[in-house]
Every structure is written in C-alpha cells, then in structure tokens.
Amino acid sequence: MTQMTRSAVGGRLSDDKRKAIALQALARTESIRVLAERNGVSGPTVKMKTCMSRG
DSSP: OOHHHHHHHHTTOOHHHHHHHHHHHHHTSSOHHHHHHHHTOOHHHHHHHHHHHHO
16 A cells, blocks of 8 residues: 555544554554554554644
C-alpha cells in the first residue's frame, strides 16, 4: 500500500478505531510500523493519534 493510500484510509477511520490504535501504540506491545501496517495507516498517523491521546 502506498503512503498516499494509507493516508486516505487514515482519514476514514472511526473514532473508536483511532482510539484503539492509540491505546495499542501507548501499550507498546508491538512496533509502530507493525501496528500501522496491520491497520492500513501510516506510521506518522499512529504517532499523531498517540500524541493526541496523551493530551
């Protein structure tokens, strides 16, 4: 999946899905790259959602 495609998918995530991704990233049970690939979003998207969830 290309970067542009992943970004487009990231813009269509539900709030619940975004929160779930952020919680998984905060838990650090797997790398950001793996988490991003599994959810069809970019690594920066995962990092941004993680930072946003920290307040």
